[in-house]
Amino acid sequence: MFRLNLKIALRNLWRNKVITSINIGGLAIALAAFILVTMYFTYETGFDKENPNYNEIYIVGRQLPDFKTNYTPPPLGKAIKAEMPEVVAVGTMKMSFFEFPVSSDHGVVFLSKCLYLDYAAAKMFNIKPTVGLTKPESTTENLFYLSNENYKTLFPHNKNGQPEMIWLGSKSANMTGKLSGSIFADPHSNITFDAISLMKEVGIGENYGYNNYSTYIQVKPGTDIQELEAKINTLYKKEMLKNGEDPNNETFKATKAFLDPLKNQHLKPKAGTDANYKVLIALSVLGILILVIACINFTNLSIAQATKRAKEVGVKKVMGAYRFQLAFQFLTEILIQCLAATILGLIMAEIILPKFNNLFVVNLSIWVANSALFWQLPLILIFITLIAGIYPAMVLSGFKPALVLKGNFQTSKQSYWLRNSLLVVQFSVAVVFIIGLLIINSQLKYMRTQDIGFKPEQVVYIKNLAYFVSPSKFDPIRDKMVKIPGVKSVTVTNALPDGSDSGKNKYTVDGKEQSLSFTDVDFDYFETLDIKIKEGRTFSREFKTDTANSAILNEAAVAKYGLTSPIGKTIKGCQNKEYKIVGVIKDFKALGFEKAVQPTIYAINDPCGNPKTEIMLKIEESKMSEVLSTLKSQWPEINKLDGDNFRYQFLDEMYGKLFKKQEQLQSVFFAAAILTIFIAILGLFAFAKYITTGRMKEIAVRKILGASHLQIFKLINSSFFVMVLIANIISWPLAYILTKKWLETFAYRIDLPLFPFLISAVLTILLTIVTVSIQANSAVKANPVDALKYE
Template sequence: MFKLNLKIALRNLWRNWGITSINIGGLAIALAAFILVTMYFTFETGFDKSNPNYNEIYVIGRTLPDFKTNTTSPPLGKTIKAELPEVVSVGIMKMSYFEFPVTSKNGVVFLSKCLYLDYDAAKMFNIKPSGGLLRPEDSGQNLFYLSNENYKTLFPDNKSGKPEMIGIGSKSSGITGRISGSIYADPHSNIAFDAISVVKEMGVGENYGYNNYNTYIQVKPGTDINALEAKVNTIYKREMLKAGEDPNNKDFKATRTFLDPLKNQHLRPKAGTDANYKILMALSVLGILILVIACINFTNLSIAQAAKRAKEVGVKKVMGAYRFQLSIQFLTEILIQCFVATILGLIIAEIILPKFNNLFTVNLSIWTANSALFWQLPLILIFITLIAGVYPAMVLSGFKPALVLKGNFQTSKQSYWLRNGLLVFQFSIAVIFITGLLIINSQLKYMRTEDVGFKPEQVVYIKNLTIFGSPSKFDPVRDRIAKIPGVKSVTVANTVPDGSDGGKNRYTVDGKEQSLTFTDVGFDYFETLNIKLKEGRTFSRQFKTDTANSAILNEAAVARYGLTDPIGKTIRGCQNKEYKIVGVIKDFKTLGFEKPVEPTIYSINDPCGNPKTEIMLKIEESRMSEVLSTLKSQWPEINKLDGDNFRYQFLDEMYGRLFKKQEQLQSVFFAAALLTIFIAILGLFAFAKYITTGKIKEIAVRKILGASNLQIFKLINSSFFIMVLIANIISWPLAYILTKKWLDTFAYRIDLPILPFMMSAGLTILLTIVTVSIQANGAVKANPVDALKYE
C-alpha cells in the first residue's frame, strides 16, 4: 500500500509541478531561516551548560538605591561559607580589562581579559589547565596560564603545555614572568578570558569597602534559594554594621543582596542589560512566524487544489478506500514535499551561514558532530508535515462520492473562509515586519544623525600601559605628542566615552548624598572631545587648585542634587575629600541612546578613582595618516613602557559599536520582511491563478456582454484588495504596540511616526494588485469562445 501511495504521490506532484515548486520553494526558504534561528537559539541558551555544577551556581549581587551590581567584597564570601551549611563552595574572582602585551621569541599577544580567581572558583567552573588544576601552596604563589590559542602563538613548538618564560610589556622594558602552562578558554561560557591567574585566596587584607570582586556560590541540590537569599542579606547587613556603616543611613537601609543563577548571566542578568535576551526572543518569534506563514501558504494552496482531486477521491471511495487510507496518501504527498524542502532549506542555510555568523559574531556550523540540529531536524520535519498537511488531508479525504462524481463539487464555506483568513494572516505578519523595519530604520537614522553632545570624529584613542597619576607625569608625553604637526590637542583619562560604565562613588552637596559616576581626566579633556560648557569654566593650567580639588559636574548631576547655582559650591567625595565646583558641562551621551546620561563628576585628582591610562588626541583630518605614522615611529621614545607596541583605535568606531544590537535587529527585520512578502506573494500568485481559473467562464460571459478589460481586472482584484486592506487594519494596532515597546527601551528616541504604517499599507496593496493582475492577464486576454465551447 505504501508503495502505491508513493507512486500516486510522485505522479500527482509531477503533474502539478507549478504548485509543487511554489510549495517546496516557499517552505525551503522559510526552513532555511528557521534552521539558522534554531542553531542560534541553541547556542545562546547553551552557555556554561557543560559545567557539571550549572544548576547550583549563583552569583551574589547587590541592589543599591540607583543601580544593581554583581560586585561584592571578599570577606562576604568567606563569612557565608563559614556560616551557611547549604553553601557547598564559595569562589571569588576579578576580571582585569587592562590590556597588556606578553612576548616570546616567536611573537607577541595582547591580553585584554585576564581573569584572577581563587582555587575554589576555578574548581567550581571546571577550569582545567594543562597538567591539571593545582592548588597554590601559599598566598604569594600565582599560577598563571595562557589560553591555548595564545600559548600556541607564543610557543608553537611546545606541545605539552609546560611552563615557559615570557616578557611583559615592550621588549625593551626587561620585565619577565613565568606562565605555568596553557588552558582551554571555552567560548561558550560566561567566564571568558585570554589568560587566568589562580591564587590561593582573593582579596587578602581587603575589607567591606572593596566592592570590586565577583562572588559565586555553589549550593546543595534542592536548596530553597529564596530562604538562602534572605540569610545572605542578613549576613551582609550584619557585617556592614560591624564595619562601621551607619544603621540610620537611608541608602544602607535600601541596599539588599540577591542571588542570580549562572544560567541567567548571559541573557538576563539581574545586574545588567537583557538586550541579548530581547534580540534572541525577537529572532525566535520571527523564525517561527516565517515558518508558520510558509505552512499557511502550503495549506492554502493544497485546499485551493482540492477541486482537481475531487473525482479521484470519489472513485477511490466507491472502490472501497477508507478515509484513513486517503488521509495517509495525502499526508505522504505532503511529507515528500516537506522532505525535499528540508534538504533545500539545509543547502540555503549553508549558503547564508557565513553572513549570519558575521552579523551575530558567532561561529555556528551545521555539520559539527555535536550539533543539536541532527535531532531537531526530524522533529521540525514532522512538525511542518502535520501543521501544513493535516487539514488539507482531512478536507481532501472527506469528499462525498455521490456529489463529486456528478460534477457537483464545491469547497465548503468553512474552507472558503479558512483560505481567505489564512491569506489575511499572512499579509498581517508581512505588514508588521514592514512597519517594524521602517520604524527601526527611522530610529537608527535618528541615532546616527542626532547630536550626542561630543565629537568623536578625528579623535584617536591610543592604548597605553603607563599610569599617569598626576599631570606632571603626563606632561612630558603630552608635550612630545603635541609637537607633531597635525595634532590639535592631547588628553588622558581613566575611561573612554565608548559606552563603558564608569565607577560610582557617593558624593555630598549641601548635606544631600547621591551616587555619581566619577571620571578622572587630564587637562584639555573637554576640548579634545569638543564637549560644550554650560556655565563656569573647564580645567586650566592657570589655576593651580585644579590639580588638587576642583571638580566639574554635568547637567544630570546638577539636576540630581537640585542645584540652582552650583558654581563655587563644595562637593565631598571618597575619603571625605572636598572639591570646589568650577564648571558645569552639557550632558553628552557616553552610554549611547538606550541609557540616560549618568550624573557624573569630573576631576583631575580623585583618591578613589581608577588609574588614568587612556590617551586621546584630536588630529586634523587631512593629516591623520601622517600623524599616526609619525607616532608609530616615535612611540618607543615618547612612551618607553609601551615601546614598539603602538596600537590605536578611532573613537567614532568604538562609539559606533553601541548601535550594533539595533543594526542586527534592523538586518533581521529586513530579511524577515523580504521573506514574508516573498512567501505571501508566492501564495497569492498561485491563489490568484486558482480563482482566475474558476472564473474563466464568468469572465468570458462578461466580455461577450461588453465588459472592458479594466472592469474585469477590477472584478478579480476586488476581493484580494479587501483582504489585504483587512490585513493592514488588523496589523496596525499590533505593529503599534510592538514598535512602541521597542522604542520605550531607548532613553532617547523618535516619536512614533504614522508614515511607516501608511507606507506598509501602500506597498502591500500595490504588490497585491500587480501580482493578481499579472496572473489574471492571461484569462482577460483569452478568446471567450475557447472558454465557453463545450466540445
Template sequence: MFKLNLKIALRNLWKNRGITAINVGGLAIALAAFILVTMYFTYETSFDKSNPNYENIYVVGRIYPEFKTNYTSPPFAKAIKQNFPEVELAGITKGGFFELVIKKDKNTVFAKNFMQADYNAAKILNLKPNNGLEKPAGDVEGLSYLSSENMKALFPNKKDNKPEMVGIGASNSGITSRIDGGIKKDLHSNIIFDGISIRNELGKGENYGYNNYTTYIQVKPGADIGNLEQKITNLYRAELLKGETDKKTIEEIKNVSTFLDPLSNLHLRPKAGNDAPYKILIALSVLGTLILVIACINFTNLSIAQATKRAKEVGVKKVMGAYRFQLTSQFLVEIFMQCFSATILALILAELILPNFNNLFQLNLSIWHIDNPLFWQLPLVLLSITLIAGIYPAMVLSGFKPSLVLKGNFSTSKQSSWLRNGLLVFQFSVAVIFIIGLFIINSQLKYMRSQDLGFTANQVVYIKNIMLFNKPEVFEPVRERFLKIPGVKLATVATDVPNGAENGSNGYTTNGLQANIDFVDVDFDYFETLDIKLKDGRFFSSSFKTDTANAAVINESAVAKYGLKNPVGKTIRGCNIDYKIVGVAKDFKAQGFESAIQPTIYAIKNPCGNYKTQIMLKIEENKMADALIALKAQWPEINPKDGEDFRYEFLDELYGKLFKKQEQLQSVFFAAALLTIFIAVLGLFAFAKYITNGRIKEIAVRKILGASDVQIFKLINRSFFIMVIVANLISWPVAYILTKKWLETFAYRIDLPLLPFVSSALITITLTVITVSIQAKKAVKANPVDALKYE
C-alpha cells in the same frame, strides 16, 4: 497498494509541477531561515552549560536605590561562605585594566583581558589548566596561565607543561613574569579571558569600600534561593553597619540590598545589565517561527485550492471501497514527500547562507558537526510541518462525498473558502508587521546616527597603554611629546573612554544629600579633547594649582540629582575629600542611547578611583595618517613600557559598536520582511491563478454581456483588495504595541511615526494588485468563445 499510491502521488506532483514548485520552494526558504534561527537560539541559550554545576552557580550583586551592580568587595565572599551552610563555595574574580603585551623571543601576543581569580572561583567556574587545577602554594604569588591559543603563538614548538619565563611590555623594559602553562578558553562562556592568574586569596587587606570584584557562589542542590538572597542582604547590611554611628548613613544602608543572579542569566538578561540581547533573541525566534508558519499556511491554502482536481479520484476510490483513513494517509504521504524535499533543499540553502549569517552575528556556527541538536530537531520539525500543513487538506480531500463529486459537484465547502481567505489574511498581517518593524528600526537607527551625542568622537584616537598616569606630573611630559607631533592638537588621559562601558560609582554627598553617582578620573584637556560643552563655570586648567588636589566638574544629571542651584563653588564630598565644584559639563551620551545619562563627577585626584591608562589624542583630519606614522616611530621614546607595540583605535569606531545589535536586528528584519512578502506573494500568485481559472466562464459571460477589461480587473481584484485591507487593520495595533515596546528599551528614542503604517498598506496593496492583475490578464484577454464553446 503503496506502490500504486506512490505512482499516483508522483504523477500528481509532476502534473501540477508549478504549484508543487511553489509549495516546495516557499517551504524550503522558510525552513532554511528557521534552521539558522534555531541554531542561533541554541547557541545563545547554551552559554556555560559545559559547567557541571551550571544550575547551582550564582553571581552576588548589590542593589541601591539608583542602580544595580554585579561589583562587590573582597571580604563579602568569605563572609557568605562562613555564615551560610547551603553555600558550598564562594570565590571572587577581577577583570584586567589594560591589554598586556607578552613576549617570548620574537613571538608576541596581546592579552586583552588578563583576569584574576581566587582558587575557589576557579573551582566554581570550572577553570581547568592543561596540567590540571592546582592550589597556589603561597598567599601572594599565584599561578599564571595563558589561553591555549596564546600559548601556541608564544611557544609554537612547546611539547611539555613546564613553566616558562616571558617578557611583559617592551623588549627592553626588563619586566618578566612566569607563565605556568596553558588553559583552554571556553569560547561558549561568559567568563572571558586571554590569560588568568589564580591565587589563594584576592583583595587581601581591602575592605567593603573596594567594590571592583565579582563574587560567585555555588549552592547545594535544592537550596531555597529566595531565602538565601534575603539572608545575604541581612548579612551585607550588618557588615556595612559595623562601627557606623552616623544616623543618616545607617538609614541609607538599610535601603541597600543584594541579589543572586543565576549563571544562566548572565549572557542574555543579567539583573544588573541590559536585557536587549534576550529581547533580540526572542524577536528572532518569533520571526523564524512566523516565517515557517506562513509557509505552512501557503502550503495549506494551495493544497485546499487544488482539492477540486482530486475530487473524482477520491470519489472513485471510495466507491471501490477505500476508507477515509486510507485516503488521509495517502494524501499525508504526498505532503510528506513535498516537505521532505523542502527540508533537503532548506539544508542546502542554509549551508549557502550560513557564511553571511555568521559574519552578521560574528559567530562560527556550523550545521555539519556531530553535537548539533539540529539533527534530532529537524526530524521533529519535518513531522510537525507535515501534520500542520497537511492534516487539514488531507481531511478535506478525503472527505468528498462520492455521490456528489461523481455528478460533477467538485466545489469545496464555504468553510474551506473562509479558511483559505483567513489564512491569506494572516500571512499578509505578518508581512505588514515585519514591514512596519523594519521602517521603525530604520528610523530609530537613523535618529541614533544623526543625533548630537554631546561629544565629538571623530578624529579622536584612543591609544592602548600599560603605563599608569594617575598623577598629572607623570603625564605632563608625555603630553608635551604628543603635542610636538604635527597634527596632534590635544592630548589627555582618563580611567574611561566614552565607548558604552560602565563607569565606576561611589557615594558622594552635597546639598545635604548622599547618593551613589558615577565617577571618571581625568586629566587636563579631557573635555576639550572630546569637545564636551561647558554649561557653567570652567573646566580643569593647569593655571589653577588646586585643580589637581580637590577640584571637580559634575554633569547636568548630577546637578539635577542633587537638586543644586548655582552649583559652581559648592562642595561635594566623596572618598574622604571635600571637592570644590568648578564647573558643570553638559550631558553627553557616553553609554549610548539605551541607557540614560548617569549623574557623573569628574576629578583629577581620586584616591578611590581606578588607574588612568586610557590615552586620547585629538588629531587634525588632514594630518591623521602622518601623525599616526610619527606616533608609531616615537612611541618607544614616549612610552618605554610599551616600546615598539603601538596600538590604537579610532574612538568613533569604538562608539559605533554600540549600534551593532540594532544593526543586526535591522538586517534580520529586512530579510524577514522580504521573505514574508515573497512567500505571501508566492501564495497569492498561485491562489489568484486558481480563483481566476475557476471564474473563466463567468468572465467570458460578463465580456459577452459588455463588461470592459477594467471592470473585469476590478471584479477579480476586489476580494483580494479587501483581504489585504483587513490584514493591515488587524496588524497595525499589533505592530504598534510591539514596536512601542521595542522603542521603550531606549532611553533616547523617536516618537512612534505614522508613515510606516501608511507605507506598509501602500506596499501590500500595490503588490496584491500587481500579482492578481498578472494572473487576471490572461483570463481577461482570452476569447470568450474558447471558454464557452463546450456549453
C-alpha cells in the same frame, strides 16, 4: 498499494510543477531561516550548561538605590562560607580589561581579558589547565596561564602546554615572567578570558569598601534560595556595620544583597542589560512566524487544488478505500514535499550561515557531530508535515463519492473562509514586519544624526601600559605628542565615552548624599572631545588647585542634587575628600541612547579613582595618516613601556559599536520583511492563478456581455484588495504595541510616526494588485470561444 500511491503522488506533483515549486521553494526558504534561528537559540541558551553544577551556582549582587551591580567586596565571600552551611563552595574573581602585550621569540599576543580568580572559583567553573589544576601553596604564589589559542601563538612547538618564560610589555623593557602553562577558555561560558591568574585567595587585605569583585556561590541541591538570599542580606548588613557604616545612612538602609542564578547571566541578568534576551526572543518569534506563513501557503494551495483530486478520491472510495487510508496517502505526498523542502532549506542555511555568523558574532556550524540540529530537524519535519498537511488531507479524503463523480463538486464555505483567513494572516504578519523595519530604521537614523553632546570624530584612542596618576606623570608624554604636526590636543582618562562604565561612588553636597558616576581626567579632556561648558570653566593649568581639589559636574548631577548655583560649592567624596565645583558641562551621551545620561563628577585628583591609562588625541583630518605614522615610529621614545607595541582605535568607531544590537535587529527585520513578503506573494500568485483559472468561463461570459478589460481586472482584484486591507487593519494595532514597547527601551527615542503604517498599506496593496493582475492578464486576453466551446 504503497508503491501505487507513491507513483500517483509523484505524478501529481510533476503535473503541477509551478504549484509544487512554489510550495517547496517557499517552505525551503522559511525552513532555512528557521534552522538558523533554531541553531542560534540553542547556542544562546546553552551557556555554561556543560558545568555539572549549573543549577546550583549563583552570583551575589548588591541592589543600591539607583542601580544593581554584581560587584561585591572580597571579604563577603569568606563570611558567607563561614556562616551558611547550605553553601558548599564560594569562588571569588576579578576581571581586568587593561590590555597588555605578552611575547616570546615566536610572536606577541595582546591580553585584554585577564581573569584573577581563586582556586575555589576555578574548581566551581571546571577551569582546568592542560597540565592539571594545582592549588597555589601560599597567598603570594600566582600561577599565570594563557588560553590555548594564545599559548599556541607564542609557543607553536610546545604541544603539552608546559611552563615557559615570557616577556611582559615591550621586549626592550626586559620585563620577564613565568608562564605556568595553557588553559582551555570555553567560548560558550559566561566566564571568558584570554589569560588567568590563579591564586590561593583573591583580594587579600581589601575591606568592604572595595566593591569590584565577583562572588559566586555553589549551594546544596534543594536549597531554599529566597531564604538563603535573606540570610546573606542580613549577614552583609551586619558586616557593613562592623566595617564602620552608619546605620542611619539612607543609602545603607536601601542597599541589600541578592542572588542571581548562573543560568540568567548571559541573557537576562538582574544587574545588567537584557538586550541579548530581547534580540533572541525577537529572532525566535520571527523565525516561527516565517515558518507559519510558509505552512499557511502550503495549506492554502493544497486546499485550492482540491477540485483536481476530487474524482480520484471518489473512485478510490467506490473501490473500497477508507478515509484514513486516503488521509495517509495525502499526508505522504505532503511529507515528500516537506522532505524536499528540508533538504533544500539545509543547503540554503549552509550558504547563508557565514553572513549570519558575521552579523551575530558567533561561530555556528550545521555539520557538527554533537549538534542539537540532528534531533531537532526530524521533529521540525514531522511538525510542519502535520501543520501544513493535516487539514488538506482531511478535506481531500472527506469528499462524497456520489457528488464528485456526478461533477457537482465544490469546496465548502468553511474551506473558502479558511483560505481567505489564512491569506489575511500572511499579509498581517508581513505588514507587522514592514512597519517594524521602517520604525527601526527611523530610530537608527535618529541615533546616527542626533547631537550626542561630544565629537568623537578625528579622536584617536591609543592603548597604553603606563598609569598616569597625576598630570606631572603625563606631561612629558603629552609634550612629545603635541609637537607632532597635526595633533590638536592630547589628554588621558580612566574611561572612554564608548559606553564604558567608569564606576560609582557616594558624594555629598549640602548634606545630601547621592551616588555619582566618576570619571578621572586630565587637562584638555573636554577640549579634546569638544564637550560644551554650561557655566563656570573647565580645568586649566592657570589654576594650581585644579590638580588638587577642583571638580566639574554635568547637568544631570546638578539636577540630582537640586542645585541652583553649583559654582563654588563644596562636594565631599571618597575618603572625605572635599572638592570645589568650578564648572558645569552640558550632558553628553557617553552611554549611547538606551541609557539616560548618568550624573557624573569629573576630577583630576581622585584618591578612590581608577588608574588613568586611556590616551586620547584630537588630530586634524587632513593629517591623520601622517600623524599615526609618526606616532608609530616615535612610540618607543614617547612611551618606553609600550616600546614597539603601538596600537590605536578610532573613537567614533568604538562609539558606533553601541548601535550593534539595534543594527542586528534592523538586519533581522529587513530579512524577515523580505521573506514574509516574498512567501506571501508566492502564495498569492499561485492562489490568484487557481482562482482565475476557475473563473475562466465566468470571465468569458462577461466579455461576451460587453465587460471591458478594466472591469474584469477590477472584479478579480476586488476580493484580494479587501483581504489585504483587512490584514492592514488587523496588524496596525499589533505593530503599534510592539514598536512602542521597543522604543520604550531607549532613553532617547523618536515619537512613534504614522508614516510607516501608511507605507505598509500602500506597499502591500500595490504588490497585491500587480501580482493578481499579472495572473488575470492571461484570462482577460483569452478568446471567450476557447472557454465556452464545450458548453
